[in-house]
Amino acid sequence: MTTTVPSAPRVAGLGVPAQVPPGAVSPHELLPQFFDTLTAALGPMHWWPAKTPFEVIVGAILTQNTAWINVERAIANLRRERMLTPRAIETAPAGKLARLVRSSGYFRQKAKKLKAFVRFLRQDFGGSLKRMFRTPTAELRERLLAVHGIGPETADSILLYAASHPVFVVDAYTKRILLRHGLVGEKAGYEEIRQLFEGNLPPDAKLYNEYHALLVNVGKNWCRSQKPLCDQCPLGPYLIPNPTPNPAPRDDSPSGDLPEAQR
Numbered sequence: 001m002t003t004t005v006p007s008a009p010r011v012a013g014l015g016v017p018a019q020v021p022p023g024a025v026s027p028h029e030l031l032p033q034f035f036d037t038l039t040a041a042l043g044p045m046h047w048w049p050a051k052t053p054f055e056v057i058v059g060a061i062l063t064q065n066t067a068w069i070n071v072e073r074a075i076a077n078l079r080r081e082r083m084l085t086p087r088a089i090e091t092a093p094a095g096k097l098a099r100l101v102r103s104s105g106y107f108r109q110k111a112k113k114l115k116a117f118v119r120f121l122r123q124d125f126g127g128s129l130k131r132m133f134r135t136p137t138a139e140l141r142e143r144l145l146a147v148h149g150i151g152p153e154t155a156d157s158i159l160l161y162a163a164s165h166p167v168f169v170v171d172a173y174t175k176r177i178l179l180r181h182g183l184v185g186e187k188a189g190y191e192e193i194r195q196l197f198e199g200n201l202p203p204d205a206k207l208y209n210e211y212h213a214l215l216v217n218v219g220k221n222w223c224r225s226q227k228p229l230c231d232q233c234p235l236g237p238y239l240i241p242n243p244t245p246n247p248a249p250r251d252d253s254p255s256g257d258l259p260e261a262q263r
Contacts, residue, residue, distance in 0.1 A: 027183055028200045034235060035207070038214040041234035045213030053129055053162040055084055060157040061113050061149065062104040073103035086118040086127055113149030120147045133163040141167065152190045160212075166203040169212045170194050173219025180223060180230075182240040 050056040055075060062071045077100040078084045083092055098111040124143065125131040132140065137159065144155040152170075159165040170193045178184045184193055201207060222233035230236045 026200075027196055030181075030183070030238070031197065031200045034238070035201075035211050035214065037234055037238075038218065039210070042214055042217055045210055045217065047161065047209055047213045050161075052084070053133075054086065056162040057117065057158050058084065058089075058114065060154050060161065061117065062101055062110055064106070064110070064149075064151075064154065066105045070103045070105060074101040074107075077101070077103070086121050089114050090118040090122065109149070116148035117150065129162075133165075137165045137167060140165070152194075156194070160205060160208055164205045166198075166205045166208055168194050168197040168201075168208045170197075171212075171216065171219075173216050173223070174212070176225065177215055177218055177223050177235070180228070180240075181235065181238055 050059055058078070059068075059071050059075060062074050075084070078089075081100060083089060083097070083100065089097060094108075094111055094115070097114065098107045101107050101110050101114070104110055120143075121127055121129070121132060125135075135143070140163070141155055141159060144150050144158060145152065150158075156167045156169045159167040160169055170190050175184065175188065175193055178193060178196070179186060179188070184196065197208070197211070201211070218233060218235060222229045223235075230239055
């Protein structure tokens, strides 16, 4: 029987006993069951804690290589200066913008990335986020990836959290969890992992939002790069025997931290 919490997207669980090793079932069976198990244990995550879609995009760019608490400070600075609009960021002096986002680290580069995005928004979509969001997913993803400073994780965060497109966001936590459970190899790249989820789950933005947030929760609290707490983890019963020690990226990987509504 599948267990889901109210307001969480429903995924059909296969009812596979937790004692069955992951290798005995396919990702098509196991990934929905992971979601059901985590939802029952942790409840809804309520991501992303931003006031507007544009603020989500700003946060997705600023969170590269840093913890979310540092991004919150930068966004608060921008809000105080009334600079959380595309026009305000595009017309702001580069030095002033960099100073306002200093807490997020690599602040000069990130100021350039913010300006590159708002310039792209104006040139390609007349400054309209609604027009941008109406673009077909694959096309918009390709166009975002062509913008200076926007890589796959940032593009997918924009697509999922700001535009509500069904694109699964992958980060270091995701890879670590899948690697320890034998679902990917050590050399698995971003696209391979993204396609693993999208190929075995319904194309549902709300589901992807919740699932990614649940995996980040697991990665931060139990599936740590060093001294993981597997015996306490909700996914612990699914572990393969004798997993490779410390098999995945450390917490200081380039993906940084994504936001949580509640800490």
